[in-house]
Structures are given as structure tokens and as C-alpha cells.
Amino acid sequence: MKWFGGRESDNVEDGNGSGGGGRGLIFGGGGILGVIGLLFYLFTGNDPQQIGIGQRGGDGYEQQTSSSTGPKSMQTRFVRVVLAGTEDVWDSLFRAEGRTYVKPKLFLYSEGVEAGCGYASSATGPFYCPADSKVYLDTAFFSEMQQRFHAPGLAAEAYVIAHEIGHHVQNLLGVSAKMDNARSQMSRTEYNKLSVKLELQADFYAGVWAHYEQTKGKGIVIERSDIDSILIAAHAIGDDRLQKQATGHVSPDSFTHGTSAQRAYWFKKGFDTGDLKEGDTFGSSEL
Numbered sequence: 001m002k003w004f005g006g007r008e009s010d011n012v013e014d015g016n017g018s019g020g021g022g023r024g025l026i027f028g029g030g031g032i033l034g035v036i037g038l039l040f041y042l043f044t045g046n047d048p049q050q051i052g053i054g055q056r057g058g059d060g061y062e063q064q065t066s067s068s069t070g071p072k073s074m075q076t077r078f079v080r081v082v083l084a085g086t087e088d089v090w091d092s093l094f095r096a097e098g099r100t101y102v103k104p105k106l107f108l109y110s111e112g113v114e115a116g117c118g119y120a121s122s123a124t125g126p127f128y129c130p131a132d133s134k135v136y137l138d139t140a141f142f143s144e145m146q147q148r149f150h151a152p153g154l155a156a157e158a159y160v161i162a163h164e165i166g167h168h169v170q171n172l173l174g175v176s177a178k179m180d181n182a183r184s185q186m187s188r189t190e191y192n193k194l195s196v197k198l199e200l201q202a203d204f205y206a207g208v209w210a211h212y213e214q215t216k217g218k219g220i221v222i223e224r225s226d227i228d229s230i231l232i233a234a235h236a237i238g239d240d241r242l243q244k245q246a247t248g249h250v251s252p253d254s255f256t257h258g259t260s261a262q263r264a265y266w267f268k269k270g271f272d273t274g275d276l277k278e279g280d281t282f283g284s285s286e287l
Contacts, residue, residue: 001154001226006219008080009087013107016139075139079106082158085220086165089212093276094172104128104168106135106161126160128167130176135164155226156233159206159267166205170198192256196239197281199257200266203234204279207270227271234267235260 087103094101107113112121116132125144126137142157170176179198183191210230214222235241238260243250257263269278 001158001223002221003078003081003154003158003219006081007084007088008077009084009103009106011087011103011105012076012080012083013105014076015107015109015113075142076108078154078157079108079137079161081220082161083165085158085213085216086162086209088216088219089209090165090169092212093208097276099172102133102172104133104135104165106137108137108139110139126164128164128171130167130171130180133168133171135161135168137161137164153226153229153233155222155229158220159210159230159233162206162209163202165209166202167198169205170201175201194282195256196258196262197284200262201279201281203258203263204266204270204281206230207267207272208274208276208279210267210271211274227268230267231264234263238263 083106087101091101091103107115110122112119113136115127115129115134115136117127117129120127120136122138122140124136124138125141126135128135137160141160167176175198179194182194186194210222210227213220237257239255239257240250240252240259243255258266266279266281
């Protein structure tokens with residue numbers, strides 16, 4: 001993936017070093033690593049960080065940048081360029097539908113953060129908070145993708161950001177509000193099934209972003225190998241695979257994000273079609 005020199009978004013807030021005090025952990029909100037933490041908590045009742053889930057080291061950019069710029073500086077620039085790409089794509093798609101795309105903020109943090117949805121530790125992973133319309137990204141998560149999930153590459157990192165922006169799109173379209181209203185009217189199992197549809201739609205929207213990003217002719221350049229990298233990442237964070245890794249067995253009733261095959265399928269569908277009408281996971285007979 002070629003990205004250097006692309007437009008950088010002004011909507012990235014850097015809160016690194018702010019840390020945070022202990023409060024109730026956020027496991028929801030689209031957090032990818034949070035799936036592992038949630039499963040460990042549900043099955044053991046213990047804090048996932050006690051066994052190292054969510055504890056990270058190193059920086060995924062250390063081998064890709066010069067000492068003059070520094071890995072953290074280059075990582076932030078990459079995030080800004082990816083966010084700018086999502087802004088351009090979704091602004092264009094919303095205008096085509098007679099809507100206004102309200103650009104979200106992306107907040108970079110380390111160790112922990114107090115979001116509009118509550119306190120999130122580093123075990124949560126990237127997540128979107130509808131309450132304050134912000135994407136939250138722990139700056140060490142990209143290293144986690146390489147080391148724990150074996151899903152390296154800039155394209156995989158861009159996919160994670162685009163997925164969370166997909167949740168922002170859902171919020172703007174009123175889908176998030178409908179989910180909140182449904183939460184109190186359903187059993188946990190029923191709501192989990194609805195949550196899977198929500199997450200797979202965000203994967204579809206990430207694919208739509210990639211579809212239009214590659215046709216813009218400026219900014220990020222997406223190649224065939226980048227799509228392969230994203231599909232590997234999607235497989236790596238499927239509920240079935242993560243459950244197997246965390247607990248040794250699979251419990252479909254507790255799925256909240258979809259299987260590896262489903263996540264890859266819906267991203268690929270968004271990428272191949274670029275058609276928002278094809279992303280109705282809630283009405284799909286395939287789920």
C-alpha cells in the first residue's frame with residue numbers, strides 16, 4: 001500500500017500519555033481486541049490484562065521509518081492519511097444520496113482512555129463510540145495485529161480504521177440508535193445475532209471504502225496484495241477463531257462480530273461492488 005504524500009486529515013487528536021483511572025472496561029463498541037477480552041472475562045471472570053491480553057510492546061513502524069521522523073510520528077501520519085481517505089470517500093457517497101457526511105474525530109491513546117461511552121483500557125482495541133462520534137485507537141494495536149493475530153501490513157491497519165469508520169456511518173444513518181433501542185427488548189443471544197449483523201455491515205463499509213479509494217487516482221494506492229492482506233486480517237479476527245484461541249472451543253451463540261469467513265466475505269462484497277445497497281446485512285438471508 002502506497003500512502004506517503006497523501007492528504008492528511010485534521011481530525012486526528014493525539015492524547016498519548018494521558019492514561020486513565022480504572023473504571024468499568026468497555027468491551028463493546030466495535031473493539032476488535034475487546035472480543036478476546038470479553039470472552040476471557042465471560043468464561044473466567046478475571047481481568048483479561050492479568051494474563052497479558054491487551055498488553056503490548058513495540059511499535060509496528062520501527063522497521064519502516066527513519067530515525068529522523070520517528071516511528072510514532074510516521075504512524076500518526078499514516079493514520080491521518082487513511083482517515084482523510086475515508087472522509088473523501090464517504091463525503092462523496094453521502095452527497096450522492098443528498099446527505100451530509102459529518103466527519104468523525106479519531107483519538108489516539110495509549111494504556112487507557114475516558115471515552116463518551118465509558119473508560120476503555122488497552123485490552124479493548126480500536127472502537128467507535130456513538131455517544132461522542134469518535135473513533136478510539138490505541139497506538140500499540142498495530143503491533144498487536146502483527147504479533148498476536150499474525151496479520152501484518154499497512155493494508156490490514158487501514159482496514160481496522162475503515163471498519164471503525166463504518167460504525168460512524170451506521171451512526172449517521174440511524175442504525176446505531178436502532179441497535180440501542182433493540183438492546184433492552186432482546187435476550188443476550190438474540191442481541192448477539194443482531195450485533196453480528198452490525199459488525200459485518202461495518203466490514204462491508206470498509207470494503208466500500210477500499211473500492212472507491214483505489215479509483216480516486218490520488219492519496220492511497222491499493223494493490224491486489226493489499227486486499228489479500230486485508231482478507232487475512234479479517235480471517236484472523238473472526239469470532240470463531242478468536243474464541244478457539246482464547247478458550248479452546250467455539251460458542252456460536254456468543255458471537256458478536258461474525259465468523260472469519262463471514263468477515264472476509266462481507267469486506268470482499270463491499271470491495272467488489274462498491275454498492276451501498278448490497279450491504280443490508282440485517283435483511284440478508286445469508287446470515
